[in-house]
Amino acid sequence: MTTQSEPLRIDIVSDVVCPWCIIGYRQLARALDATGTAHEIHWHPFELNPDMPPEGQNLREHIVEKYGSTPEQSEASRVRMTELGTDLGFVFRFADDMRMHNTFNTHQLLHWSDQQGRKHALKQALFAAHFTDRRDLSDDNVLADVAADVGLDRSEALAVLADQRYAAEVRNVENFWVSQGIRGVPAMIFNRRHLVTGAQGVENYTRILEQLAGMQDQATG
Known part of the structure; x- marks a missing residue:
């Protein structure tokens, strides 16, 4: 202790x-x-993939392209991560049609949720939305639904995403951490x-x- x-x-x-x-x-x-x-x-x-287009990319194709992994290595990694998740009480449901998306909007929503004292809860919910429920985090309506699930105002979440009011602040924070190495x-x-x-x-x-x-x-x- x-x-x-x-x-x-x-x-x-x-x-x-x-x-x-x-x-x-x-x-x-x-x-x-x-x-x-x-x-x-x-x-x-x-952002793992700041240049990812709105439509995203198939996750397996993305891993092969970005990291040079073979399909066999990619599958072995998925099995390993799923086992680790199970041990930790988190469910990974990988599927061949999963996609990697641009996450700039998710970070803006998290920035806003911090002002409501719900950032940690939203962060956990977004992890589950992507990996467990395989929801499309590039869809503003999906993001607003996840925000509502943790007690945030859905219409305000949509407004935050629509007007991009926190875009500059989030970009500055991202750049700060990159500048720190x-x-x-x-x-x-x-x-x-x-x-x-x-x-x-x-x-x-x-x-x-x-x-x-x-x-x-x-x-x-």
């Missing part, structure tokens, strides 16, 4: 169509629970100082949290 005078600040840079982002977060959440670490999480935007996600920054990238696993996150608690004890001792 760790003890600390102030909650551990955790900034997570991620995209809602990144499977390793939800896996990494779920692993971290397990470690936070196991260590009893007081914490506060702040989600930040990152973030090139892949998930990227987790602990107490604004310690960067951890990728899904590290529950045991590794637990060790990281224990190390951070020890460092804080030394600083305050």
Whole structure:
């Protein structure tokens, strides 16, 4: 059990169509629970595919094209991620017709939801909408429905997406994290100082949290 005078600040840079982002977060959440670490999480935007056209691209084709994976490697990765998700209580339902979409609008909606105190809930709902329910996150009506599901005003969500009122702010935040050297996600920054990238696993996150608690004890001792 760790003890600390102030909650551990955790900034997570991620995209809602990144499977390793939800896996990494779920692993971290397990470690936070196991260590009893007081914490506060702040989600930040990152677009895996900022140049993706509105119609998106078949997910399997996209993975092969972007990462050079063979179909066999892609399938093995899906099996592995599905197994990890099951262990963490998250359901991946990959299908051959799944598509990768541009997520700039999702990040604008998340930015707006933060003002309503619903950002964390919406983030989790968007992960599930994409990976579990295979909903089309490029469709504004789908995004508004997901927002409504977590208690946000659906008509206001549609208005936010229609007038793009937060586009400049979201782009500025995205650019900030890229300027800080973030090139892949998930990227987790602990107490604004310690960067951890990728899904590290529950045991590794637990060790990281224990190390951070020890460092804080030394600083305050």
